[in-house]
Amino acid sequence: MTQYARLRWEGRRLWTTRGRQAASDGLRRALEHLLAESRKIVPLDEGTLERSGRVDVDGLNGSVSYDTVYAVRQHEELTWKHLPGRSAKYLERPMNSERDVMLRLMAVPLRGWLRG
Known part of the structure; x- marks a missing residue:
């Protein structure tokens, strides 16, 4: 079961080795969160x-x-009973509710690199 999201970067500086590593580190932080x-x-x-x-990260994927x-x-079956606090859509729900946190986690290493 995998949930997908896509981030597109339009800047040129990202194509340096350090920039790609910063982006990859941010992606890993967000996905670990x-x-x-979940x-x-x-x-x-x-x-x-x-x-x-x-979590698997390969470059910018x-x-x-x-x-x-x-x-x-288990993810898709909404009619199944679960223990209290547990539910179906266990990836989709946090992916939506934690979107802003994940974007900030991705931005931290990039911001440091861009300022450096």
Whole structure:
């Protein structure tokens, strides 16, 4: 189960090695935050789904995913009962509610690099 978002940068300075690294670091920070927030509401029985969550960043591409055979079904099935505080849409909800925080986390290393 993977949730996608796209950020587009129009500046030229980003294409330097340091600029790309700053952008990649910011992306990793934002995705780690998303994973932490999603783990707070991921359906929980034995914890297998929660432990399968991971962040992958390759340059300027990244993802948060949960890797079990039932991850997608748990995410999409709105009629299933869960423990209090746990729910379906465990990636989508924090992706939407934490958008501003994630953008700020992505901006911190870029801002430092641009000022440097």
